[in-house]
Amino acid sequence: xxxxxxxxxxxxxxxxxxxxxxxxxxxxxxxxxxxxxxxxxxxxxxxxxxxxxxxxxxxxxxxxxxxxxxxxxxxxxxxxxxxxxxxxxxxxxxxxxxxxxxxxxxxxxxxxxxxxxxxxxxxxxxxxxxxxxxxxxxxxxxxxxxxxxxxxxxxxxxxxxxxxxxxxxxxxxxxxxxxxxxxxxxxxxxxxxxxxxxxxxxxxxxxxxxxxxxxxxxxxxxxxxxxxxxxxxxxxxx
Amino acid sequence: xxxxxxxxxxxxxxxxxxxxxxxxxxxxxxxxxxxxxxxxxxxxxxxxxxxxxxxxxxxxxxxxxxxxxxxxxxxxxxxxxxxxxxxxxxxxxxxxxxxxxxxxxxxxxxxxxxxxxxxxxxxxxxxxxxxxxxxxxxxxxxxxxxxxxxxxxxxxxxxxxxxxxxxxxxxxxxxxxxxxxxxxxxxxxxxxxxxxxxxxxxxxxxxxxxxxxxxxxxxxxxxxxxxxxxxxxxxxxxxxxxxxxxxxxxxxxxxxxxxxxxxxxxxxxxxxxxxxxxxxxxxxxxxxxxxxxxxxxxxxxxxxxxxxx
Ligand SMILES: Nc1ncnc2c1ncn2[C@@H]1O[C@H](COP(=O)(O)OP(=O)(O)O)[C@@H](O)[C@H]1O
Ligand SMILES: [Mg+2]
Numbered sequence: 001x002x003x004x005x006x007x008x009x010x011x012x013x014x015x016x017x018x019x020x021x022x023x024x025x026x027x028x029x030x031x032x033x034x035x036x037x038x039x040x041x042x043x044x045x046x047x048x049x050x051x052x053x054x055x056x057x058x059x060x061x062x063x064x065x066x067x068x069x070x071x072x073x074x075x076x077x078x079x080x081x082x083x084x085x086x087x088x089x090x091x092x093x094x095x096x097x098x099x100x101x102x103x104x105x106x107x108x109x110x111x112x113x114x115x116x117x118x119x120x121x122x123x124x125x126x127x128x129x130x131x132x133x134x135x136x137x138x139x140x141x142x143x144x145x146x147x148x149x150x151x152x153x154x155x156x157x158x159x160x161x162x163x164x165x166x167x168x169x170x171x172x173x174x175x176x177x178x179x180x181x182x183x184x185x186x187x188x189x190x191x192x193x194x195x196x197x198x199x200x201x202x203x204x205x206x207x208x209x210x211x212x213x214x215x216x217x218x219x220x221x222x223x224x225x226x227x228x229x230x231x232x233x234x235x236x237x238x
Numbered sequence: 239x240x241x242x243x244x245x246x247x248x249x250x251x252x253x254x255x256x257x258x259x260x261x262x263x264x265x266x267x268x269x270x271x272x273x274x275x276x277x278x279x280x281x282x283x284x285x286x287x288x289x290x291x292x293x294x295x296x297x298x299x300x301x302x303x304x305x306x307x308x309x310x311x312x313x314x315x316x317x318x319x320x321x322x323x324x325x326x327x328x329x330x331x332x333x334x335x336x337x338x339x340x341x342x343x344x345x346x347x348x349x350x351x352x353x354x355x356x357x358x359x360x361x362x363x364x365x366x367x368x369x370x371x372x373x374x375x376x377x378x379x380x381x382x383x384x385x386x387x388x389x390x391x392x393x394x395x396x397x398x399x400x401x402x403x404x405x406x407x408x409x410x411x412x413x414x415x416x417x418x419x420x421x422x423x424x425x426x427x428x429x430x431x432x433x434x435x436x437x438x439x440x441x442x443x444x445x446x447x448x449x450x451x452x453x454x455x456x457x458x459x460x461x462x463x464x465x466x467x468x469x470x471x472x473x474x475x476x477x478x479x480x481x482x483x484x485x486x487x488x489x490x491x492x493x494x495x496x497x498x499x500x501x502x503x504x505x506x507x508x509x510x511x512x513x514x515x516x517x518x519x520x521x522x523x524x525x526x527x528x529x530x531x532x533x534x535x536x537x538x539x540x541x542x543x544x545x546x547x
Contacts, residue, residue, distance in 0.1 A: 053421055073424035082425075089422040091415050093541075102415050105408075106427040154427065 004029045004064060004158055004189055005050070005081075011058035012042070012049045019045040021213035022059065025206075027158060027191055032184050034192040034200040034221070036234055037210035043193040044086050046210075047162050050191075051083035052076040064157060078106050080157035084164065086193075088147040092136030096127050099135050099146055103153025113153070120149035123179065141172030148179065152188075159183070160191045165199070177203070197234040201225045209234065241379045245502045246495060251386050251455070253494020254393035258448035259471030260478070260486035261400065262320070262441025268417045268481035269437050272328060275343035277445060278468015279350035280320050284446025285367070285459035286358055287315030292368055301370050305388070305450075312446040319350070320442030321435055329431075347464070354461040364460040367453030385454035392447050397487050400440065404483065409436065417481070466520070473527050479540020488538055497523045 003026035012020040020042040027033045035043045048054045052073030061068040104113045121128030124145040165173040177199045194200035201207050204221035224230045262277045291311030331339045354361050370384040404410035415423040416433045453459045478489025500522035505514025
């Protein structure tokens with residue numbers, strides 16, 4: 001069986017500076033795979049390339065069996081790849097409902113969209129209570145919920161989350177992580193980029209550690225959690 | 239001397255024209271942060287497009303039958319030029335330093351002016367434009383002509399239509415998303431290039447409507463008319479808060495009314511006797527802009543740029 005996402009020797013450059021220097025990994029349907037690593041390692045660059053916002057300078061991306069190289073971002077969503085970007089990027093002057101509707105921009109099934117919006121409100125009740133409010137008025141954690149809910153509205157085959165817990169209070173962080181666990185239990189395939197390596201690895205089936213544009217260690221979540229070098233570098237132990 | 243209600247009505251009419259043109263500046267700026275300084279000339283070509291349609295039609299035609307055809311013809315010309323400018327002049331410069339598209343816009347303005355002056359028959363002088371009939375009406379102390387009636391109706395229809403389009407339609411929603419965060423809009427599946435083209439097209443069409451109104455109101459169109467009208471409409475867009483479509487409408491009306499009332503009444507203020515009349519109107523218009531920007535740098539309805547994602 002081929003993987004849902006297959007990344008082969010991917011390279012991405014900003015001008016002459018190569019930020020991703022040939023990485024390979026795959027994500028199987030139903031899995032949660034995490035990319036961890038220090039700031040500037042190239043995780044965001046990787047996700048932005050997968051969703052088509054950046055063009056790769058080398059390598060191959062196969063999604064659902066189809067090569068993605070050069071496909072524009074707005075067409076990649078249609079193939080079933082959703083991206084909740086770093087920094088959340090909700091549409092601040094649109095309401096919560098409108099943000100969710102935009103997540104379903106390419107869908108035509110009006111009733112299904114309505115149902116999924118209701119489901120997002122069940123997953124995140126606070127969003128339902130404030131549905132008419134401008135999204136910019138939400139707290140950071142609430143904006144993160146909205147960004148995740150919005151990404152789910154496209155009914156993706158693969159959900160990419162970039163630093164969903166960034167800048168959140170410990171309680172909010174826990175809540176977001178619990179939601180990701182819940183999505184996993186429902187069978188959602190997730191590619192998760194996280195600063196909070198402990199939480200991400202506990203959830204993940206597979207993990208990859210990135211350092212300056214390369215994957216330096218790979219393994220199952222639990223392997224990496226017990227790997228000494230990983231514990232030293234990313235889990236704050238010495 | 240005109241009465242105050244008449245002056246206000248004149249200001250409202252002029253302001254509607256500014257507002258219609260200002261939409262083109264503000265929508266494009268709101269989405270791609272580009273000041274399309276060729277927009278004044280796009281306005282001008284719309285008028286010549288409409289005039290061409292009028293000249294092709296038989297002389298006996300009823301002007302109210304000709305008017306919609308002129309709007310379609312002028313609109314088509316202005317939309318094609320606006321969309322063509324986006325596709326072939328501005329799009330290749332996306333990501334280039336801001337000066338590059340600005341210089342391109344100025345070059346395009348000159349090219350359009352010279353093209354009309356040299357290649358449109360007898361366009362080196364103002365060309366007579368049909369005035370939409372002789373009719374004139376009175377409400378109280380206000381007198382207005384058919385051309386004024388057309389301008390007001392067209393402005394109201396265009397503006398409310400645009401407000402509904404942006405707020406209610408799927409494409410309008412996508413337009414708002416693109417203006418607020420273009421990368422993320424793409425992640426929603428929005429083809430942002432298409433949205434940019436639509437913004438240029440709407441701006442071009444509204445400018446053509448304003449141009450037909452201008453021709454009908456003043457009885458002529460001219461290859462140079464886009465310069466001052468464009469500058470004023472741009473002023474209106476900045477005054478109202480560039481990027482905000484309601485700001486363009488409000489800015490246009492405020493500017494039009496301020497300009498007309500200032501030229502009519504400012505010489506009544508002791509010591510200001512020399513500064514009345516239409517020759518000073520532009521000075522007051524730009525003074526108003528400076529005053530407003532001193533107090534509210536983001537314009538009347540503009541949001542602080544900092545909250546742009
Ligand atoms: N827009 C950009 N232009 C130039 N360099 C960039 C840009 N974005 C990121 N980089 C550089 O690319 C490298 C990887 O960044 P990024 O992918 O954001 O890392 P991470 O998400 O792992 O923190 C860093 O060295 C960063 O400075
Ligand atoms: Mg990052």
